[in-house]
Amino acid sequence: MKVLLRSPRQELDVEGPTRVGDLVTSLGFHRDAVLVIVDGRLVTDDVRLPDDATVEIRRVISGGAV
Amino acid sequence: MARRCRVCKGAPVIDLRQHNAAFCEEHFLRFCRTQVSKTIEKHTMFDHDDRLLVAVSGGKDSLALWDILLELGYNTEGLVIGLGIGDYSSQSTQTARRFARERRLVLHEVDLEAEHGFTIPGAVAGSSRVPCSACGLSKRHLFDRVAREHGFDVVVTGHNLDDEAAVLFGNVLRWQTDYLARQQPVLPAGDGFPRKAKPLVRLGERETAAWCVLRGIDYVLDECPMAEGNNHLAFKDALNALEERTPGTKQDFYLGFLRQGFEHFAPPDAEVSARAALAACTSCGAPTAGERCPFCRLRDNAARESTPIELGRKDH
Numbered sequence: 001m002k003v004l005l006r007s008p009r010q011e012l013d014v015e016g017p018t019r020v021g022d023l024v025t026s027l028g029f030h031r032d033a034v035l036v037i038v039d040g041r042l043v044t045d046d047v048r049l050p051d052d053a054t055v056e057i058r059r060v061i062s063g064g065a066v
Numbered sequence: 067m068a069r070r071c072r073v074c075k076g077a078p079v080i081d082l083r084q085h086n087a088a089f090c091e092e093h094f095l096r097f098c099r100t101q102v103s104k105t106i107e108k109h110t111m112f113d114h115d116d117r118l119l120v121a122v123s124g125g126k127d128s129l130a131l132w133d134i135l136l137e138l139g140y141n142t143e144g145l146v147i148g149l150g151i152g153d154y155s156s157q158s159t160q161t162a163r164r165f166a167r168e169r170r171l172v173l174h175e176v177d178l179e180a181e182h183g184f185t186i187p188g189a190v191a192g193s194s195r196v197p198c199s200a201c202g203l204s205k206r207h208l209f210d211r212v213a214r215e216h217g218f219d220v221v222v223t224g225h226n227l228d229d230e231a232a233v234l235f236g237n238v239l240r241w242q243t244d245y246l247a248r249q250q251p252v253l254p255a256g257d258g259f260p261r262k263a264k265p266l267v268r269l270g271e272r273e274t275a276a277w278c279v280l281r282g283i284d285y286v287l288d289e290c291p292m293a294e295g296n297n298h299l300a301f302k303d304a305l306n307a308l309e310e311r312t313p314g315t316k317q318d319f320y321l322g323f324l325r326q327g328f329e330h331f332a333p334p335d336a337e338v339s340a341r342a343a344l345a346a347c348t349s350c351g352a353p354t355a356g357e358r359c360p361f362c363r364l365r366d367n368a369a370r371e372s373t374p375i376e377l378g379r380k381d382h
Contacts, residue, residue: 006287007287007288007289025310030303030306030307030309030310031083031310032083032084032270032272032306032309032310032313032316033272033302033303033306034272035080035272035275035276035279037279041079042079042080042276042279042280043079044069044078044079044080044081044088045069045081046068046069046081058275058279058287060126060271060272060274060275061228061271061299061302061303061306062125062126062127062271062289062290062293063198063289063290063293063296063298063299063302
């Protein structure tokens with residue numbers, strides 16, 4: 001499957017099928033640090049992604065002045 | 067078994083491990099509004115008669131905050147500050163303008179370079195101050211000033227649970243008791259400063275980002291280039307590693323501090339009233355403990371740094 005990372009932009013090829021939660025942790029992300037979007041929709045950790053899916057993993061952590 | 071929305075058992079769009087729950091779109095948005103309402107009421111932040119100045123950066127937190135406050139019927143105007151951090155700042159300002167224009171909202175703007183003669187990168191060049199410190203100082207000064215000049219009752223900011231937990235973590239690691247004594251979601255007005263409120267402290271940044279995605283709010287995805295590698299991000303990463311193992315850790319840490327920890331650091335009233343009174347900054351009139359306020363000192367240092375040195379000049 002195609003995995004698009006944002007900020008910085010990066011595209012990865014990952015073998016599917018896999019569950020969203022497993023995909024996130026296998027790429028080294030903490031689950032609380034990202035949102036996963038498929039076809040413009042948010043998906044939960046238990047959703048099974050087929051090998052031909054296109055998935056966006058969006059980092060949500062920001063660290064500027066507080 | 068597939069997860070289901072905690073409320074309606076419909077298909078969920080998000081799971082919130084810290085609440086051991088999943089929500090569909092409708093009930094997630096309701097959950098966020100309820101968390102914000104609860105925070106505003108519990109900490110007596112403001113009411114529907116108050117005029118709120120929303121500090122807007124174009125990022126997910128400030129735009130989600132403004133959107134939620136509008137949904138809850140509060141009287142808001144926004145303020146965006148042009149910080150002069152290259153394309154990142156231009157994109158931030160444009161995003162904030164678009165959000166306001168599409169909703170016919172009032173957005174105040176201050177451009178640091180045009181109005182005060184310096185940028186954040188310029189202010190930190192040749193200075194020992196780290197960028198986030200110069201940026202935070204400038205933003206706080208300008209939020210306060212615009213609130214005073216336009217008669218706003220409260221400055222509201224989009225600090226979320228992750229921000230507050232990371233700040234608390236840093237303050238505890240270094241036992242910065244002065245900072246712990248002020249770490250509250252609302253700070254009362256006083257000494258010439260407006261009231262400050264953080265209505266998002268019960269929502270994590272994953273929730274504010276999800277709010278924006280579900281509401282179709284276009285926000286700046288890029289991280290500030292000057293924030294890269296700062297301690298605040300390292301603290302967030304450490305807390306998220308703990309959260310991965312034990313969901314709810316960040317919430318227990320921060321909300322537990324407000325419930326049980328803060329009182330041990332808050333100064334007694336007598337001590338507060340005995341503190342030296344603030345005077346007006348001799349340069350800009352803002353309340354300050356010194357002769358000139360930190361913002362004016364930062365601006366003057368930046369001006370000195372950018373003054374070209376004349377080589378080979380001779381006095382006649």
